[in-house]
Structure formats: C-alpha cells, structure tokens
Amino acid sequence: DVKVTQSSRYLVKRTGEKVFLECVQDMDHENMFWYRQDPGLGLRLIYFSYDVKMKEKGDIPEGYSVSREKKERFSLILESASTNQTSMYLCASSPITGTGNGELFFGEGSRLTVL
C-alpha cells in the first residue's frame, strides 16, 4: 500500500522554537508539497519541490523553509515558531506532470500548536 508518512501527528512547541516537520513517501514521486490547512481558508501551498534539492515558493512561504536532500523525504522547517503558525500541516506527493496529471497523495497531517 503506497503511503505518504508524516512523522508527527501532534506537536506542541513554544514561541521561538525551531520546528521540523518530516514527510516521507514510498511512491518514487518527483513532486512533493507542503500545505497548511486552516478553518475557512482551505489548503494553502507553502512550498513545493519537483526534484531533489529543488524548491519553489508557494502562496504563503513567509516564516517557513524546506529541505529535500533525498527524493523520498521533504522537510518543512519553522525557524522561529510563532503562535500564528498554529495549524494543520499536510504533506503531499505526486508523479511528474503527464504521468499522474496533478493528482496529489496526502499524508495524515501534522497538527502543530505553538504556545
């Protein structure tokens, strides 16, 4: 069964802490994404990566960075967590355009609370 696995389902951090959210996919997909989900706002794209060591900003990249050192792993980094980053974070992957036609495969999400 193919999967996207997010390492932490629930995290509680303090303001100013550095936070790492890890995501691993076993489908050999080229593309990986980080979305943020907030009530009434739907899913908003933070960053995505279409290849190892490549990244592109999404719609709300401020306050975040990403790392993709291996094809299967995509990490989201909050350099200095703030309370307005309390949210549900969803990782997704997809094969290259033309093979999967944009369909995303999602992990179960990481709910981050920043105190």
Next chain:
Amino acid sequence: AQSVTQPDIHITVSEGASLELRCNYSYGATPYLFWYVQSPGQGLQLLLKYFSGDTLVQGIKGFEAEFKRSQSSFNLRKPSVHWSDAAEYFCAVGARGFQKLVFGTGTRLLVSP
C-alpha cells in the same frame, strides 16, 4: 492563475437523501478537476478526478461529478447519503503542464439521522 470557489461552508443532509456540493473554478483552458474528502483528523483522500473525455465522472463511495464547461462548474453528487459520509469535502483545480493544485475552502457535510 486558477482559482476555486466552494460557496457552501456547511451543508446538512438527512441520511438517505441526495447530496450536491457545488464547485466553481476559474481557469482559461480545460482544467484538471478533483474532489477530495477529509474525515476528522485525517489527510485527504481522492474521491474522483476529471482530465478529459466523458464529462460525468464516477468515483469511490458512490460519488459522481459532472464537468460543465459553460458554467465553469464541477459539482459533486451522491444519490443517497450515509452517516459515514459526514466529512469535509474539497474541490481542487490543476492546470495542464503545471505541478500545483489550487484548493477551495471546503464544504463540511453533516448528516442527520
């Protein structure tokens, strides 16, 4: 750039009744269209997708959706709702040749006994 509107934030349907969730998109060419479902505390699961061809698309769990180019719509339907269908539903649009999907704000479905 593409965009998606889901005009209904909440919908309540009686168990056994029919369901239609609305989705309107904005995109200059023929888009890729998706419906995803999210159960509480879970990630998103694909219900169905439209790329080309037949404009009536069948998905999992008895759902279907119809692509109407003239109305820029891709509404989700189910003839008879089950209590287990209570969840949040997201419509998404993708552009041919691009990697990203743009999501609507979601519609939360409540099912009453």
